Amino acid sequence: MPTITLQLGQCGNQLGCSFFNTLATEFSSHDYGTEAVHEYYRPSPDPNLYTARSVLIDMEPKVVAGARSAAAASGSWWRYPSAGYLVMQSGSGNNWAQGFHGYGPQVHDDAVELVRKEVEQADSLTGFLLLQSMAGGTGAGLGTYVAAALRDEYHSAFIANCCVWPYESGEVIVQPYNTLLTLSHLADVSDGLVLLENEALHRTAAKLYGIARPSFGDMNGIAARALAAALLPSQARGPYAGGAYTPPAPQHQHHHHHPAHGHAAGHGRNSPGSGSTGGGSGVQLPALRRADSSGGRLGGESPGLGSRAGSATPPPASGGGGSGFGVCTAPLAELLTRLCGHPAYRLLTLRSVPQLPPANIDFTTFTWPALTKRLRQMLVTGSVLEEGLDWSITPQSPGSAAAAAAGPGLAGPSVNRALASWLILRGQGAGEVDVGDFADPALTAAWSAEPLAVSYSAGRFGRCAMSACLLSNDRRCVGPIQRMQEHAYGMLESRAFVHQYEKYGLSVADFQECFARIEDIAQRYARL
Ligand SMILES: Nc1nc2c(ncn2[C@@H]2O[C@H](COP(=O)(O)OP(=O)(O)OP(=O)(O)O)[C@@H](O)[C@H]2O)c(=O)[nH]1
Incomplete structure (x- = not known):
């Protein structure tokens, strides 16, 4: 079921271009x-080309033009829609209020109309994936406004936001304001926010990819690969022997929005027309690899992934572990439903392994135990970097669920804890990897009903014979939020730059309300 991507502001457009190239x-x-x-x-209309289901929005024309021509010049089989973009003549000057209150109402009708046209091109709709930075004015302010407008127009569509969290010491002096304003508003309209930290992307590029001076292009490539690893089809794994993990019954009903919205019949998440055909093989795509014997298989036995009603379940090509690509019908919807079921917890962290320069891949021997061990330690420690992991921390360390249960006074958030995680394994033997360690109750909130989902694809991702990624609703966000808040409160106390926001109708009370909302979110995560 189609997902429409919105690229918002400089960062959103550049990251979006990387994402479509990666896919x-x-x-x-x-x-x-x-x-x-x-x-x-x-x-x-050109049989050799596909069009990205994408809407490009920026308040200055340069970056959108750059993304469009990069797609055209890539030599690949995809382009952006010829009229699917909205630009003005000058940016939002890193002013969230200008993006939200200034440009927002001004471009509302045009933006909604652009999206509507793209929605009309789809026979059904899973939802929207919004790509944006949190520190500027356009992606952050206008992007948030657009997200709210989409929520109004498409009550039953999923909205996921992929938000780039600024460097800790930023290029944008008002980034604490913009980031917290974005976060607090999106927390109400989004079904799930994947936070991509520039600091971590930069360090990954520098330390693990060996790039001396990483560019945004390098960082976007890393982020886009991780995102694609999560969003490409995979097949649910059943409950593994001896673990606490039990896949739930399919949950198609969304938790807090109205059912199907009248705006465009058949575009709702639960709409009758939303099922589509075929698991994949058989249709000729330009320049795409044709289905091979293992391809295009439905994940029919997937208990937790909501396989489509009425779809046949072809027998696996090789018994047991399953070869080929099982298709999770709408990965975005399944991920959000599974990971963000609680409206107060919508912040997701993406981790992936291995992280290494492409040139090294062919000379590296991968093993599943080594990969999953590192990914698990990233979860345990809350790190998003594969490098520099602290192996002394275990789920029993102070701050863990186990330690908290042992008595008060031991709390110290050295151990991460998740509400829910989704582990996606790709490559040879991915169907049989032992993932029991990820279901350790000490790593999950005591009240979490469905802490772990696991899916796999026997096909390799990129050039790696084996790779894994973990999308997790966990405490990782607490540190960055608290540091950002400290800066924001300090600035607000001295009313720094506030007049620029007041010009667009945002008051000190509005700031305070947003900051309080974020504090509440951070505290909830800290208590997980
Ligand atoms: N990862 C990544 N971060 C980016 C990129 N471009 C900008 N950023 C980050 O985005 C933030 C600035 O936001 P931008 O997206 O440039 O701003 P904008 O949304 O276009 O808003 P205005 O410039 O105010 O109109 C900073 O934190 C930058 O570090 C990019 O291509 N990739």
Whole structure:
């Protein structure tokens, strides 16, 4: 089921371009099935080209033009829609209020109309994936405004936000304001926010990829690969022997929005017309790899991934572990439903392994135990970097669920804890990897009903014979939020730059209300 991507502001547009390039490379190299391709691209009048299901918005024309021409010059089989963009003549000057209160109402109708046209090109709709930074004015302020407008227009569509968290010491002096304003507003309209930290992306590029001076392009490539690893189809794994993990019954009903919205019949998450056909093989795509014997298989036995009603379950090609690409019908919807079921906890962290320079991949021997051990330690320690992991921390360390249960006074958030995580394994033997360690109750909130989902694909991701990624609703966000808050409160106390926001109708009381909301969110996570 299609997902429409909105690229907002400089960062959103640059990251979006990387994301579509990454998906295109994957689709060209491996057969994920037609339906997976159609989730993000639609056929175009030119039989050799696909069109990204995307809307590009920025208040200055340069970056959108750059993304569009980069797509055209890539030599790949995809382009942006010829009229699917909205630009003005000058940016929002890093002023969230200008983006939200100034440009927002001004471009509302045009933006909604652009999205509507893209929605009309789809026979059904999973929802929207919004890409934006949190520190500027356009992606952050206008992007938040657009997210709220989409929520109004499409009550039953999923809205996911992929938000770039600024460097700790930023290029944008008012980034604490912009980041917290974005976060507090999106917490109300979004179904899930994936936070991508620039600091971590930069360090990954520098330390693990060996890039002396990482560019945004390098960082976006890393982020886009992690995102694609999470969002490409995978097949649910059943409960593994001896673990606490039990997949839930499919949950299609959304938790807090109205059911199908009248705006466009058949575009709701639960709408009758939303099922689509075919697991993938059989339709010729331009320049894409055709289905091979293992391709395009439905994840029919997937108890937790909500396989489509009435779809047949073809027998696995090789018994047991499953080969080929099982198709999770709408990964975005499944991920959000599973991970963000509680409205107060919507902040997601993405971790992936291995992180290494492409040139080293062919000379590296991968083993599942080594990969999953590192990924698990990243979860245990809350790190998003594969490098520099503290192996002395265990789930029993102070601050862990186990330690908290042992008595008061031991709390210290050295151990991470998750409400829910989704582990996605890709590569040879991915169906049989032992993932029991990820279901350790000491790593999850005591009241979490469904702490772990696991899915896999036997096909390799990129050039790695084995790779894994973990999308997790955990305490990682607490540190960055608290540091950002400290700066923001300090600035607000001296009323620094406040007049620039007041010019667009944002008052000190509005700031305070947003900051209080964030404090509440951070405290809830800290208590997980
Ligand atoms: N990862 C990444 N971060 C970016 C990129 N471009 C900008 N940023 C970050 O985004 C923040 C600035 O936001 P931008 O997206 O440039 O601003 P904008 O949304 O276009 O808003 P205005 O410039 O105010 O109109 C800073 O934290 C930058 O570090 C990019 O391509 N990749």
